[in-house]
Amino acid sequence: MPISKLTNLKSTYDSVIIGSGLGGLTCANMLARQGHKVLLLEHHFQLGGLATWFTRPNGHIFDVSLHGFPYGMIKSCRRYWNKEIKNRIVQLKGIRFVNPQYQLESTFTREHFTELLENHFKIPRKNIDGFFETIFNMNYYEDNTQTTGELFEKYFPNRNDVHRFLLEPITYANGSTLEDLALTYGIVFSNFMSKGVYTFQGGTDKMIALMAEEIQRNGGTICTNTKVDKIEIENKKVQGVSVTYKNQQIFIPAKSVVSNAGLVNTIFDLTDKEHFKQDWICQAKKIRVNSSSSQVYFGIKKGESFPFLGDLVFTSKAETFTTDELFDFNTTSQTFSIYYPECRADNSKYENHYAVVSSLNARYEDWVNLSKDDYAIAKENLIKRASSDLEKFIPGIVEKSDWIEAATPKTFKRYTLHRGGSSFGTKFEGLEYSRNLHKQVAGLFHVGSVGIIMSGWLGAMNYGAIVCNDADAYLRK
Numbered sequence: 001m002p003i004s005k006l007t008n009l010k011s012t013y014d015s016v017i018i019g020s021g022l023g024g025l026t027c028a029n030m031l032a033r034q035g036h037k038v039l040l041l042e043h044h045f046q047l048g049g050l051a052t053w054f055t056r057p058n059g060h061i062f063d064v065s066l067h068g069f070p071y072g073m074i075k076s077c078r079r080y081w082n083k084e085i086k087n088r089i090v091q092l093k094g095i096r097f098v099n100p101q102y103q104l105e106s107t108f109t110r111e112h113f114t115e116l117l118e119n120h121f122k123i124p125r126k127n128i129d130g131f132f133e134t135i136f137n138m139n140y141y142e143d144n145t146q147t148t149g150e151l152f153e154k155y156f157p158n159r160n161d162v163h164r165f166l167l168e169p170i171t172y173a174n175g176s177t178l179e180d181l182a183l184t185y186g187i188v189f190s191n192f193m194s195k196g197v198y199t200f201q202g203g204t205d206k207m208i209a210l211m212a213e214e215i216q217r218n219g220g221t222i223c224t225n226t227k228v229d230k231i232e233i234e235n236k237k238v239q240g241v242s243v244t245y246k247n248q249q250i251f252i253p254a255k256s257v258v259s260n261a262g263l264v265n266t267i268f269d270l271t272d273k274e275h276f277k278q279d280w281i282c283q284a285k286k287i288r289v290n291s292s293s294s295q296v297y298f299g300i301k302k303g304e305s306f307p308f309l310g311d312l313v314f315t316s317k318a319e320t321f322t323t324d325e326l327f328d329f330n331t332t333s334q335t336f337s338i339y340y341p342e343c344r345a346d347n348s349k350y351e352n353h354y355a356v357v358s359s360l361n362a363r364y365e366d367w368v369n370l371s372k373d374d375y376a377i378a379k380e381n382l383i384k385r386a387s388s389d390l391e392k393f394i395p396g397i398v399e400k401s402d403w404i405e406a407a408t409p410k411t412f413k414r415y416t417l418h419r420g421g422s423s424f425g426t427k428f429e430g431l432e433y434s435r436n437l438h439k440q441v442a443g444l445f446h447v448g449s450v451g452i453i454m455s456g457w458l459g460a461m462n463y464g465a466i467v468c469n470d471a472d473a474y475l476r477k
């Protein structure tokens with residue numbers, strides 16, 4: 001995938017996209033497809049943002065956020081990308097839950113959840129149907145103040161085990177809590193419930209390479225290792241962006257700028273506040289960024305293997321469920337994503353490659369102020385906890401592995417530059433600011449994880465298409 005050098009640029013662009021997360025990539029592709037001159041600038045040496053991977057010695061490759069997404073990705077990849085990308089989306093076979101309240105396996109569909117709620121949890125059918133009717137009919141445009149905790153209490157009063165069963169996987173998927181709006185939970189959960197959980201055959205590296213090819217085929221230009229320092233604005237209208245390249249400040253003129261750089265960074269770091277109405281910027285200061293993550297990666301030695309034990313295992317030692325426990329520095333809850341050789345079956349480089357990734361919710365504040373020594377100890381503890389929990393599912397996992405390492409909220413911050421190393425953009429209130437940014441500064445748009453609803457692989461990608469329509473309308477005006 002030849003990436004352009006900043007020196008080979010056109011004199012001006014219709015749209016500069018800052019950042020190559022799934023929102024930025026999708027928006028860039030759709031704009032390029034519509035004939036606009038598009039330049040995509042990414043600060044990292046690799047495209048994909050949080051949809052990323054990394055390689056390690058002894059032939060290891062690790063996917064960071066390829067754990068599972070809803071069936072809707074098939075339609076979105078067909079519409080916004082191409083058939084080759086769409087055809088690689090396959091269903092996960094086994095999703096397990098192991099905690100002191102229950103041990104279950106599920107296809108993660110409405111039918112199977114209904115069966116488990118009725119037969120295992122002994123919930124009356126009318127409550128189950130009422131719950132599903134409510135979440136499937138949730139509408140973003142309705143004025144809804146009910147929280148997820150209140151929604152659960154309505155249909156499953158005093159059933160902490162059921163609340164855990166319904167929310168825990170979604171907290172890993174988008175950081176939502178019992179206190180967040182039920183709407184944000186309902187929209188994401190019902191997306192998953194429609195047909196189960198899916199993954200990308202070939203790994204994140206393959207998907208991002210295919211996406212980059214598609215953008216270039218549509219005439220878009222991509223530059224990596226290029227950090228945008230500032231969005232240039234005059235008379236409340238976008239003029240272009242400034243980047244530092246080889247110690248030189250370069251101005252790139254553009255009619256519009258779509259920032260995938262995180263909403264809070266876009267408003268407060270990349271633009272001068274004087275361009276926004278004062279009351280708008282005061283309110284924008286209240287936007288809360290979402291939580292971050294920690295991970296532990298296990299690379300299995302060549303020649304070693306283990307039998308199929310599921311694709312996703314949600315585990316916890318907590319006797320009862322609270323969302324606070326899920327985010328706690330010493331949480332006993334984590335999700336294991338297990339990667340079998342089939343994941344990269346058509347890539348001979350990773351023949352018979354097994355890997356396991358443990359993901360935990362985390363708070364940036366808990367990690368950022370640790371001393372160097374305490375940080376190293378905390379990372380070691382993460383590894384120890386993940387190893388001992390994984391041992392129950394894969395005996396001898398540590399001996400079978402020849403690469404184990406951990407990532408923390410600081411790691412996510414370093415690679416994406418997001419405030420607080422946010423894994424899932426902002427809380428709900430951010431959505432309104434993202435949608436209305438162009439009303440403050442003509443030609444300036446935000447794309448990417450925001451408002452919980454527009455996050456995750458599917459949410460970010462779909463939002464990319466929505467923002468493309470806004471930018472396209474502006475450019476044609």
Ligand SMILES: Cc1cc2nc3c(=O)[nH]c(=O)nc-3n(C[C@H](O)[C@H](O)[C@H](O)COP(=O)(O)OP(=O)(O)OC[C@H]3O[C@@H](n4cnc5c(N)ncnc54)[C@H](O)[C@@H]3O)c2cc1C
Pocket residue numbers: 018019020021022023024041042043044047048049050051064065066067068069172173226227228229260261262293294295359412415416417418422423424425447448449450455456457458460
């Ligand atoms: C550990 C983890 C597990 C996850 N698991 C799942 C999952 O299983 N399923 C799922 O659907 N979602 C999952 N997600 C969430 C999902 O990965 C994200 O919601 C989605 O990929 C975010 O896309 P985005 O468009 O918001 O951009 P991001 O991925 O946030 O990318 C933003 C990009 O902008 C770039 N950038 C920032 N500032 C600048 C600048 N000034 N100049 C140039 N470039 C800049 C960054 O380098 C980055 O590449 C997970 C996330 C994490 C962290």
